[in-house]
Amino acid sequence: MPKSKAPAQTFAEPQYLKQLVEQRTPVSVKLITGEEFDGTIEYWDQSFLRLTREPENPNLFIFKHDIRYIAILSE
Numbered sequence: 028m029p030k031s032k033a034p035a036q037t038f039a040e041p042q043y044l045k046q047l048v049e050q051r052t053p054v055s056v057k058l059i060t061g062e063e064f065d066g067t068i069e070y071w072d073q074s075f076l077r078l079t080r081e082p083e084n085p086n087l088f089i090f091k092h093d094i095r096y097i098a099i100l101s102e
């Protein structure tokens with residue numbers, strides 16, 4: 028009996044991002060270029076997310092295809 032393939036989409040990303048937005052969880056976003064930005068995710072859609080940062084730093088719109096990973100910052 029052939030094994031079934033893993034699903035192409037798990038749909039876990041929207042649930043995870045929604046939780047980060049609702050809880051205002053501090054995160055670090057590392058880009059594929061190596062740059063890293065800290066803040067909270069205020070908004071996201073299919074293509075990008077908005078990272079809200081400290082008052083002295085501008086807020087950023089980051090394309091998802093430029094993100095290597097998102098890590099939760101420990102308090």
